[in-house]
Amino acid sequence: MEAVLENLGSTLELLAVSQMDFVSKWDAQTADRAFQWAAYCEHVYTRFHSNPSVRAVLEECLRLTNERLCEALPGHRPLSLSDLSQCRHRLLICLLRNPLTPYSVIKSLFDKSLLFEGDGDMKQGRETDMDLAGLIGCKSACKILGSFPLNPKGTPDSAAVTQTHVQGLMLLQRIHALQRLPGNDSYNKALLDAVLQDSGGLGHFSDVITASLLMKDSSSEHTAAQDFLLDWLQGDEGLLHSVCHSLSVEQCAKLSQQWPKFRLLYWGILKKWASSLEYDVAAGVWIQPCDSAVSFKTLVDHFMSLWSSPLKEETKKELVVLKKEEGDFDVQGLSVWTDLLIQLK
Amino acid sequence: MTALPEHQVSFWMDKAVKWGQATSHSVQLDTTRHMDSLKSFLQQLLRTLQPMSSTTEAMKSLPFVGQFLGRLCWNPYVTADGESQRLLLQCVGCLYSAEPKNAVERRANDWIRNLLCHLTSEEEGSVVHALEKHSGSIPQQYYSETLKKMVALLTEEVSKNRITKSSERCSCDDIHAVSVACVPLVTHPDAAPLIGALLKRPGSCSCSHLSEEFIEAVSAAWLRRKLVVEDDALMALWCHSLSSLERAVLSLLESVLSDQGSVLQTLEKAVTESLLPKASALHCHIFLIVNDVFRNALRAIEENLAVRALIKVFTGCFLKSRTAQKPQENLPLRAFFPHAPQNLLTPLLTAPSEVPKQAWLKHLHWIVKLFQEILCERNEREEEVKEESPRRRRAVFEAWFLLVQCGHWVDAAAELLVSVGSEESEPLLFLLTFYHHPTNRGHQSAQQTIVAREAWSHLRILFPTHTAPPEQLSPVNELLSSTLSTNLILHLLLNFAIFSQASISSVTEVIQKVLSEAGMRRRAVWMLSSMQHRLNREDSLDARVHPRLRTLQDSIGPAHAAGCT
Numbered sequence: 001m002e003a004v005l006e007n008l009g010s011t012l013e014l015l016a017v018s019q020m021d022f023v024s025k026w027d028a029q030t031a032d033r034a035f036q037w038a039a040y041c042e043h044v045y046t047r048f049h050s051n052p053s054v055r056a057v058l059e060e061c062l063r064l065t066n067e068r069l070c071e072a073l074p075g076h077r078p079l080s081l082s083d084l085s086q087c088r089h090r091l092l093i094c095l096l097r098n099p100l101t102p103y104s105v106i107k108s109l110f111d112k113s114l115l116f117e118g119d120g121d122m123k124q125g126r127e128t129d130m131d132l133a134g135l136i137g138c139k140s141a142c143k144i145l146g147s148f149p150l151n152p153k154g155t156p157d158s159a160a161v162t163q164t165h166v167q168g169l170m171l172l173q174r175i176h177a178l179q180r181l182p183g184n185d186s187y188n189k190a191l192l193d194a195v196l197q198d199s200g201g202l203g204h205f206s207d208v209i210t211a212s213l214l215m216k217d218s219s220s221e222h223t224a225a226q227d228f229l230l231d232w233l234q235g236d237e238g239l240l241h242s243v244c245h246s247l248s249v250e251q252c253a254k255l256s257q258q259w260p261k262f263r264l265l266y267w268g269i270l271k272k273w274a275s276s277l278e279y280d281v282a283a284g285v286w287i288q289p290c291d292s293a294v295s296f297k298t299l300v301d302h303f304m305s306l307w308s309s310p311l312k313e314e315t316k317k318e319l320v321v322l323k324k325e326e327g328d329f330d331v332q333g334l335s336v337w338t339d340l341l342i343q344l345k
Numbered sequence: 346m347t348a349l350p351e352h353q354v355s356f357w358m359d360k361a362v363k364w365g366q367a368t369s370h371s372v373q374l375d376t377t378r379h380m381d382s383l384k385s386f387l388q389q390l391l392r393t394l395q396p397m398s399s400t401t402e403a404m405k406s407l408p409f410v411g412q413f414l415g416r417l418c419w420n421p422y423v424t425a426d427g428e429s430q431r432l433l434l435q436c437v438g439c440l441y442s443a444e445p446k447n448a449v450e451r452r453a454n455d456w457i458r459n460l461l462c463h464l465t466s467e468e469e470g471s472v473v474h475a476l477e478k479h480s481g482s483i484p485q486q487y488y489s490e491t492l493k494k495m496v497a498l499l500t501e502e503v504s505k506n507r508i509t510k511s512s513e514r515c516s517c518d519d520i521h522a523v524s525v526a527c528v529p530l531v532t533h534p535d536a537a538p539l540i541g542a543l544l545k546r547p548g549s550c551s552c553s554h555l556s557e558e559f560i561e562a563v564s565a566a567w568l569r570r571k572l573v574v575e576d577d578a579l580m581a582l583w584c585h586s587l588s589s590l591e592r593a594v595l596s597l598l599e600s601v602l603s604d605q606g607s608v609l610q611t612l613e614k615a616v617t618e619s620l621l622p623k624a625s626a627l628h629c630h631i632f633l634i635v636n637d638v639f640r641n642a643l644r645a646i647e648e649n650l651a652v653r654a655l656i657k658v659f660t661g662c663f664l665k666s667r668t669a670q671k672p673q674e675n676l677p678l679r680a681f682f683p684h685a686p687q688n689l690l691t692p693l694l695t696a697p698s699e700v701p702k703q704a705w706l707k708h709l710h711w712i713v714k715l716f717q718e719i720l721c722e723r724n725e726r727e728e729e730v731k732e733e734s735p736r737r738r739r740a741v742f743e744a745w746f747l748l749v750q751c752g753h754w755v756d757a758a759a760e761l762l763v764s765v766g767s768e769e770s771e772p773l774l775f776l777l778t779f780y781h782h783p784t785n786r787g788h789q790s791a792q793q794t795i796v797a798r799e800a801w802s803h804l805r806i807l808f809p810t811h812t813a814p815p816e817q818l819s820p821v822n823e824l825l826s827s828t829l830s831t832n833l834i835l836h837l838l839l840n841f842a843i844f845s846q847a848s849i850s851s852v853t854e855v856i857q858k859v860l861s862e863a864g865m866r867r868r869a870v871w872m873l874s875s876m877q878h879r880l881n882r883e884d885s886l887d888a889r890v891h892p893r894l895r896t897l898q899d900s901i902g903p904a905h906a907a908g909c910t
Contacts, residue, residue: 042483045481049481082478082479082481085480085481085482085483086478086482086483086484088483089465089466089483089484092465093462093465093466096458096459096461096462096465097458097462099455099458101458103441103442103443103444103445103454104443106441106454106457106458106461107441107443109461110438110441110461111438114434114438114461130483130485131485132461132464132465133427133430133431133434134485134489135465135484135485135488136424136430136464136465137424137425137426137427137430137533138485138488138489138491138492138535139464139465139467139484139488140421140422140424140425140430140529141421141425141488141492141529141530141533141535141536142488142491142492142495143421143425144421144422144425144526144529144530145492145495145496145499145526145530146495148499148502148522148523148526150498150502162495162498162499163473163495165498166491166494166495166498167472167473167476167491169494170476170480170487170490170491170494171476174479174480174481177481191479194475194479195475195476195479196475197475198469198470198474198475198478198479199470199471199472199474199475199476200469200470200471200475203472204471204472205472205475208472208476
């Protein structure tokens with residue numbers, strides 16, 4: 001194992017160097033060897049990443065290497081276990097992004113990885129070469145097919161396109177693959193955190209999460225992964241708030257129907273939003289005291305969506321209870337629940 | 346170096362600008378419409394770029410090239426298609442300088458680095474990028490997996506729409522859009538299920554739901570052997586695209602007519618792999634169309650042995666496919682041969698292998714009798730009205746066409762002629778003559794029968810002998826060189842060579858002497874291969890026949906077989 005860790009460390013150093021000006025000393029052979037080592041790292045990752053005890057050792061090795069590199073190379077971006085899984089691709093991108101990469105290195109990349117003869121089949125003895133032509137082809141094909149609406153006859157829904165659906169599916173599979181083996185829960189959670197972070201904000205990712213959670217004909221493995229995803233959402237109230245905020249009211253209602261766990265969380269959020277509203281007596285309207293809260297109109301929209309779903313009775317009952325708790329007034333402007341019920345009826 | 350025409354350059358530059366990233370449906374449609382011509386233009390561009398000594402020179406003589414290629418790299422319809430992507434990248438590769446000499450070349454290099462970055466990675470800070478990065482597999486695998494899932498999803502959608510009730514909104518627009526998107530993907534193995542599902546979707550409403558470009562792309566990919574869809578998807582294509590079917594038949598015909606050397610030994614394989622016999626057995630109208638193409642080919646090149654061999658082998662493969670089907674799925678054979686005289690169907694469509702050899706002569710007599718009746722009518726009418734009526738002519742042609750389709754019986758007759766006596770030979774010679782000379786052009790039938798009999802008599806004398814004296818060879822030579830009946834005499838000659846009792850060494854000697862002329866050898870090679878096809882089918886095979894046939898084939902050699910007339 002020690003030798004493995006040593007190799008790993010040196011390869012990560014290579015990866016770091018490829019982003020620096022040292023790379024100008026490389027030639028095509030250096031790059032070749034670097035790619036071979038990168039392929040080795042990918043192999044190490046595949047072999048060990050789902051084994052909690054070995055993973056801990058790998059992560060420790062990564063941590064130490066990162067520390068060392070940060071000291072030696074200012075501005076070094078720490079590398080993660082995910083970087084290990086795509087080491088050759090990372091190296092490629094580093095070389096392509098580095099203006100100091102020698103021309104001969106890029107030229108040889110071009111000749112070896114892009115201009116495969118024929119259909120881009122892997123040739124004997126060239127297993128560490130990447131099939132970039134194949135990658136570009138698949139990536140472009142996904143772009144072409146990704147924008148198809150999945151339910152053209154239903155309501156137009158920007159989230160219901162092939163790409164989002166498949167991303168949701170891939171996410172579930174990824175979660176499940178780790179779930180199958182014991183001791184991976186925190187790794188799994190960290191992975192979701194990392195995806196969220198690298199997505200550049202919740203935005204489209206909340207659509208993916210929704211797609212994951214709404215995945216129909218769920219096999220038991222999907223259900224377990226969906227459950228895990230919900231737990232992850234629950235673990236971070238800020239995140240949950242943002243998710244409910246960025247999803248459409250229809251999506252929230254759909255999720256509430258399918259997942260009792262989500263329904264409870266959603267209710268909690270709605271209650272919080274509602275109770276944060278203040279009544280402006282002069283203007284006769286409910287106003288939001290701060291920017292993070294939602295408007296009365298938005299709140300009505302959310303409830304309206306639940307109201308027109310099979311959850312209507314339940315919603316009504318709950319609102320009536322809340323109204324009673326606040327004095328059961330029928331006059332407007334005293335309790336937000338009273339006013340919501342008036343709007344909904 | 347040939348310069349690129351100005352109008353072409355501005356046309357394609359204009360297209361590249363208009364297409365952009367191909368986000369609107371009209372642009373997608375336009376891109377797919379120009380896929381093939383774009384590929385030829387890129388090919389031309391590549392040929393222009395390759396001999397250039399430097400990027401500076403390239404930029405000077407083709408100032409548009411950078412912008413043009415760069416824009417195309419952003420169009421997924423161009424980069425998804427394997428061939429156009431390869432051409433595009435090769436062109437870009439030509440502009441990369443390993444040792445840049447000036448600022449222009451350095452800038453070009455930087456630009457190419459960025460282009461490659463764009464092509465191989467996602468923008469950071471996007472969900473696609475994040476999911477790919479943390480997928481735990483290499484990007485190529487991740488995208489391939491994603492693509493498979495998208496394909497599965499859309500396949501389901503496309504197949505589900507199959508049961509769309511007519512009262513609901515017609516889904517043809519959606520299907521059409523999917524088919525346009527699939528144009529660059531037709532040869533992508535991961536997309537095969539979707540391509541198949543699109544093809545198998547029956548046209549449920551009057552509007553044509555698949556884009557023409559899609560049909561064209563699938564059809565072309567099939568002909569280039571690049572298509573990976575299931576057989577029934579391809580057959581579905583033929584069912585709703587007549588031109589695709591015709592092209593498939595013509596391509597088979599062309600391969601037989603042009604590339605004899607290799608097709609010859611594998612004619613049956615080529616025919617089976619064309620899937621046309623299988624499709625014909627399942628869909629009667631496909632069989633009728635295929636045979637219409639054959640009919641026309643035969644009319645144009647009546648004496649071509651290759652076409653005849655193809656038709657015979659095709660019919661054989663068709664009958665085999667048909668037998669393999671469940672009987673309840675089969676239409677009656679009559680439906681497949683609507684124009685042929687119905688009384689001929691049973692005797693001709695029965696394979697010689699299904700009849701005991703002792704009964705062949707009787708079976709052939711029956712066939713001959715039926716043909717004679719048909720021809721008798723022709724001749725009588727001819728005397729009456731001095732000219733054949735078109736209807737009559739058509740009937741004779743159809744009878745003859747059926748004989749070509751079932752050519753095994755002609756071979757059987759030729760084989761029997763080697764051993765029968767003079768009296769029994771008459772009807773067999775008649776059948777052989779009719780097969781080779783169906784028309785009575787210039788009332789030559791009688792004359793041709795005489796020639797056939799004469800040849801037969803000579804061959805009978807020639808073949809039992811061990812060494813053939815030159816004076817006995819010359820009449821055969823003479824007959825062969827007469828343009829009248831070359832094929833007929835060759836047919837007889839080869840049957841004698843294989844089935845007579847003469848030793849193989851003397852036979853080979855005779856054949857080599859007689860078939861000195863290359864054109865004649867080629868014809869002989871075709872005939873032997875066509876005979877072989879029948880002999881391979883027969884179980885009770887004379888053990889000496891096969892080695893003799895092979896020796897003969899070797900002695901006239903496939904090496905001489907190119908270009909048959």
